[in-house]
Amino acid sequence: MGLLNNIFGNKNSIDKKVESDLPWIALVSLSQLEEIETKSANRVQVIFKHSTTCGISRMVMNMFKSSYNYSENQIDLYYLDLLSFREVSNGVAEKFKVMHQSPQLLVIRNGSVVAHDSHGSINEISLEKYL
Numbered sequence: 411m412g413l414l415n416n417i418f419g420n421k422n423s424i425d426k427k428v429e430s431d432l433p434w435i436a437l438v439s440l441s442q443l444e445e446i447e448t449k450s451a452n453r454v455q456v457i458f459k460h461s462t463t464c465g466i467s468r469m470v471m472n473m474f475k476s477s478y479n480y481s482e483n484q485i486d487l488y489y490l491d492l493l494s495f496r497e498v499s500n501g502v503a504e505k506f507k508v509m510h511q512s513p514q515l516l517v518i519r520n521g522s523v524v525a526h527d528s529h530g531s532i533n534e535i536s537l538e539k540y541l
Contacts, residue, residue: 431475433482434458434489440501442488447505447521449486454540455518457488458532459499459511466529467513473533474515484541 437457446455458474461467478487492499492512503510506518511528517540518524525535 437488437490450518457516459490459514461512470513
């Protein structure tokens with residue numbers, strides 16, 4: 411099991427540390443979606459939707475974290491535990507008109523989603539392009 415944990419990550423170790431690894435902002439309420447929309451006029455807003463029980467989601471998150479090199483003043487980075495906050499996950503899909511997937515990354519600029527993808531394609535999104 412050690413090899414699989416190295417590849418996919420250990421659920422307990424990753425999920426407990428997720429907020430300290432990057433400058434995550436926990437996305438836990440529907441009211442935050444209005445804030446994200448408003449703030450996107452001045453700064454790129456990114457939402458990472460993560461399933462805490464999915465090995466693929468953990469693997470994608472690990473890859474995303476290892477390649478992330480932006481400062482807190484460039485991007486607001488939101489973390490959504492979609493299993494704990496299903497209503498918020500549904501709200502993201504409705505508000506930003508993007509079909510729910512998991513894992514999923516949304517890039518929001520000027521109130522609209524300018525890029526989104528899921529699974530391994532998340533790491534192909536160049537955030538630099540939207541700064």
